[in-house]
Amino acid sequence: MNHYKFSPSLMCMDLTSFREQVEFFNxxxxxxxxxxxxxxxxxxxxxxxxxxxxxxxxxxxxxxAHLMVENPRDFIDQVIDAGADIISLHAETINGEAFRLINDIKLKGKQFGVVLNPETSLDLIMYYIHKVDKITIMTVDPGFAGQKFIPEMREKIREIRDIKLANNYEFTITIDGSCNKKTYRVLAEAGAEEFILGSSGLFNLDKDIGKAWNKMREQFHKEVFTEKI
Incomplete structure (x- = not known):
């Protein structure tokens, strides 16, 4: 599973066990x-x-730092100063100043990520896709945990994978929303490389975060690497 990446969504973590869980995830x-x-x-x-x-x-x-905000410029310097390494902005919010924001982020030594809502076409990012370090596909509506996977997103992931391969781009294809045992195989086959793990895929699997992580890994391996008859 070395070429697949797993990233916990910390809005779903138990904040009463903040240090314990982060030290494990480290x-x-x-x-x-x-x-x-x-x-x-x-x-x-x-x-x-x-x-x-x-x-x-x-x-x-x-x-x-995934900025689900109307005016990302108001937050970019704040999250960079706080220590963020990747600044992921919604394509829907940066139309009209995308190139300036990308340049500002990269001049500060940070990576730039772009996020697409389920209804947002890839056409919106095509003129700057070569500058992107990470493309995050929302496979649920943004804003709330625990939503069901939107199956139409499978084709969007495949389309991004094909664009990446055809042009030798190096961005990471990331999935945000309903990454769990019900979707791992579909997402991986479509071209997903990084899985953002929230309540259904990690934190609700067990109160002990170590056991929850191991269950996630077992589920992922079973769904992605076991042949279905």
Whole structure:
């Protein structure tokens, strides 16, 4: 499973066990996914730049700041100063200044990620796709945990994989939403490379985070690497 990446979504973690869970993930996770919502772009408010600042004190794992906000420019410097390594912006929010924001992020030594809502066409990012380090496909509506997988997203993932292979792009294909035993095989076959793990795929599997992680790995291996008869 070495070429697949697993990143816990920390909005779903047990914050009463923050240090314990982060210290465990430090040995296994590819990155940390930190959702920052403003209550406007999505009707929810979750984590913050301050959360990233506290997280950075106890980890060297890359931190991906997923900005689900109407005005990402208001947050970019804040999350970079707090310690974020990857700045993932919704394509829907940066139309009209995408090239400037990408350049600003890269000049500060950070990676740029773009996020696409389920209804958003790939056409929206094609003029700057060569500058992207990570493309995150939302396979649920953004803003809330625990939603069901939108099956139409399988074709979008395949389309991105084909574009990547045809052009030798190096961005990571990341999936955000309903990554669990019901979807692992479909997502992996479509071209997913990084799986963001939330409540259904990780945190609800067991109260003990080590046991939960092991169950996730077992489920992934069974679904992705076991032949179906």
């Amino acid at each position: 040995n296994y996770a590819y990155s940390y996914h930190v959702d920052i919502m403003d209550g406007h772009f999505v009707k929810n408010i979750t984590l913050s730049p301050y959360f990233i600042e506290q997280l950075k004190k106890i980890t060297n794992i890359p931190i991906d």
